[in-house]
Amino acid sequence: MKTIGLIGGMSWESTAHYYRVLNRETATRLGGLHSAPLLVHSLDFAPIAKMQAEGQWDVAGRELNAAALGLQQAGAQLLGLATNTMHVVADLVTEGIAIPFIHIADPTADALLADGYDTIGLLGTRFTMEMAFYKDRLAARGLGVLVPEVERTNLDGIIYEELCKGILREQSRRIYVNAIERLAARGAQAVILGCTEIGMLIDDSVSPLPCYDTTDLHARALVSAALA
Structure with a gap:
């Protein structure tokens, strides 16, 4: 099995979930006492979040690129970035x-298409919901993407002020x-939990639409790539 390099800490709450899924998925596939060969560079999220808010994407991208190069030098054989939003600078990273x-x-996208969906709702930070980088990548696969129209600020605030700090509130x-109900009314057939923390709050047991948790799907894909 190849060694997985993971750039995390954005936030550490979701990175901890990545760690669990990576190891549990490896154990499920290989059995016994197997776990994932894994190198993690966990960043301090506060400076990155400040760069996001100030639009300093290139500066943040260079910092993540340094982390990626360090993981490669340390022996990682494949790379994952444990955050949706910072994929806006994936080319720089x-x-x-x-x-x-x-x-x-x-x-x-693979999971949604395999399940026969073509119109999906996307939840995430305001950057992921409003900027083109994520929606365009999904659209290139033939998926129609809907984002919330009126509650983006509240959804974004819950991520940064609550979920990234491990706070879970029923009101949130x-x-x-x-928001998912309104996406369903506009034609969404399923919803992407397009921030790595949202799965802490929402899953199929409470959602009016089938949920596709990017954290779980990404972690499993990393294991698949490591075993390929």
């Missing part, structure tokens, strides 16, 4: 990288469920 990079949107869960 992977400059000088010779090992495979598993983009978080690709296994999500209801805000997300309401």
Whole structure:
């Protein structure tokens, strides 16, 4: 099994979930006491979040690129970036990288298409919902993408002020469920949990639409690539 390199810490809450899924998936596939050969570079999220808010994407991308190069030098044989939003600078992150990079949107699109969906709702930070980088990658696979029209600020605030700090509130869960209901009314057949923390709050047990958790799907895709 190849060694997985993971750039995490954005936030550490979701990176901890990645760690569990990577190891549980490896154990499920290989059995016994197997776990994932894994190198993690966990960044301090506060400076990255400040760069996001100030639009300093190139600066943040260069910092993540340094982490990626360090993981490659340390022996990682494939690379994952444990955040949806920072895939906006995926091209910059992977400059000088010779090992495979598993983009978080690709296994999500694969799963949706395999299940027969063509119109999906996308939830995430305001950057993921409003900027083109994520929606365009899904659209290139033939998926129609709908994003919330009126509650983006609230959804974004819940991510940064609550979920990234490990805070789970029923009122916030209801805000997300309401947003999914409105996406369903506009024609969404399923919903992408397009921020690696949203799965802490929303899953199929409470969602009015089938949920596709990018954290789980990405982690499993990393294991598949490592075993290929």
